[in-house]
Amino acid sequence: NDTTSTLVNDDSDRTSIDGMMKKMSTAPLSPHSMRRLSIPDMHKLNKAVDLRERVGDVEIPYGKLQVDLLNMRTDVHVRRPVMRLRVGAQHYFSHRSKSPTGDWNEGFVFIVSYHSQLFDTLEFDLYDQPKKWGRKKSKHVAKAKLKISRLNGRPDMFLT
Structure with a gap:
């Protein structure tokens, strides 16, 4: 229970996760990944x-x-x-x-x-x-x- 509250309240982890999500969403798709259906x-x-x-x-x-x-x-x-x-x-x-x-x-x-x-x-x-x-x-x-x-x-x- 204590670990979940520290994970949620830790702003540095949240910003690093947000930064990773932004990089993933703006990264161009490779031709190989576009072929997957x-x-x-x-x-x-x-x-x-x-x-x-x-x-x-x-x-x-x-x-x-x-x-x-x-x-x-x-x-x-x-x-x-x-x-x-x-x-x-x-x-x-x-x-x-x-x-x-x-x-x-x-x-x-x-x-x-x-x-x-x-x-x-x-x-x-x-x-x-x-x-x-x-x-x-x-x-x-x-x-x-x-x-x-x-x-x-x-x-x-x-x-x-």
């Missing part, structure tokens, strides 16, 4: 999805695949990322993000036939889109593929 808590997301399904608000019928595009991680600097998602002939484009880490929070629903479940892949293409008024084409930055048949046996909701 917060990953959503999957336990909380699963609880929210279970609750919505129990209410009957959101239930995806069989033969449909819902992909929620949250954000991205990359070692390549992208100014205005755009993601293209494709399964077979179906494709969607995300909106152009203002953040270099994406932060889209968009959902896409694909109609998946039995043949698609066995043989098709879900493709993610990352583009760096120039400003609207420019004549430049979008630059292809990265590609990722996920075979749909490999989703069998996975939880209904997972992060990759």
